[in-house]
Amino acid sequence: MRKLLIPLILLGVAAAAAPRLLKRAFTPPKREVGQIPEDFGLDATTMWIDGPNGKRLHAWWVPVEGVAPAVIVLHGWGGTAADMLPIGPGLHRSGFHALFMDARKHGQSDNEDFMSMPRFAEDLEAAIATLRARDDVTAVGVIGHSVGASASLYAATVSESPDAVVAVASFAHPGEMMKENFPFPAPITWLILQVVERMIGHRYDEIAPRNRVGDITVPVLFMHGENDTVIPPTDSIELHERLPGSRLIVVPNGTHSDLDRFEPYFDDVDAFLRTSLAAAPA
Numbered sequence: 001m002r003k004l005l006i007p008l009i010l011l012g013v014a015a016a017a018a019p020r021l022l023k024r025a026f027t028p029p030k031r032e033v034g035q036i037p038e039d040f041g042l043d044a045t046t047m048w049i050d051g052p053n054g055k056r057l058h059a060w061w062v063p064v065e066g067v068a069p070a071v072i073v074l075h076g077w078g079g080t081a082a083d084m085l086p087i088g089p090g091l092h093r094s095g096f097h098a099l100f101m102d103a104r105k106h107g108q109s110d111n112e113d114f115m116s117m118p119r120f121a122e123d124l125e126a127a128i129a130t131l132r133a134r135d136d137v138t139a140v141g142v143i144g145h146s147v148g149a150s151a152s153l154y155a156a157t158v159s160e161s162p163d164a165v166v167a168v169a170s171f172a173h174p175g176e177m178m179k180e181n182f183p184f185p186a187p188i189t190w191l192i193l194q195v196v197e198r199m200i201g202h203r204y205d206e207i208a209p210r211n212r213v214g215d216i217t218v219p220v221l222f223m224h225g226e227n228d229t230v231i232p233p234t235d236s237i238e239l240h241e242r243l244p245g246s247r248l249i250v251v252p253n254g255t256h257s258d259l260d261r262f263e264p265y266f267d268d269v270d271a272f273l274r275t276s277l278a279a280a281p282a
Contacts, residue, residue, distance in 0.1 A: 076146025080107035120151035226253025
């Protein structure tokens with residue numbers, strides 16, 4: 001009995017400590033804000049959005065003159081609004097208001113105990129609600145990258161849905177994505193995934209874009225780099241096939257985070273957003 005009791009006690013201690021340890025392990029890397037809107041010729045103001053759990057979300061608001069559609073730009077895991085600024089001039093030339101936001105625990109937004117894809121979606125919903133309350137905004141589109149893309153798709157199935165989504169490098173299933181990227185033996189990976197699922201309070205199958213994309217009723221454009229080694233392009237291809245009427249662009253030689261490879265396709269994104277947001281109900 002003693003030989004059996006000791007391992008059980010150790011396992012119990014490990015299980016109790018795991019959520020706390022995983023919250024630390026899953027803390028996104030804190031990056032310095034290396035660039036600001038002015039570096040790209042953008043006249044921006046700082047906006048603070050009331051987010052979930054009493055947290056404040058930092059954003060840069062880049063307006064155009066008059067009444068126009070707005071596009072929210074949401075970064076991926078460990079990224080910031082600053083990372084996404086290179087697409088700002090194009091959005092401005094196209095006549096869109098633009099909101100570059102930091103999710104909780106990222107950039108200049110307030111800290112949080114942990115983040116997850118559903119929490120990215122909660123932050124996005126808060127930003128959508130804020131823009132819909134403005135008199136100078138006619139419709140709200142979203143460009144999301146990586147986890148931000150998956151969160152954008154998730155948000156499109158809930159109450160504060162955007163009017164159009166550009167999902168760049170979305171995963172199809174969070175559990176599968178993490179499993180592919182964890183450098184651990186299978187039993188340890190399985191245990192971590194179980195603990196993370198309980199920690200975030202959502203079943204992977206429940207929040208997976210694969211299982212929710214069929215409920216989306218707004219226009220969606222999927223984009224993915226051909227050489228993405230973090231999330232394979234087959235994920236976006238699968239999501240596109242599961243959502244009739246959606247569009248798909250696989251960027252030749254594109255990687256997960258190199259926006260330069262995606263730049264030649266901005267005209268396609270612009271045309272998609274113009275058409276989709278013009279058709280959005282007032």
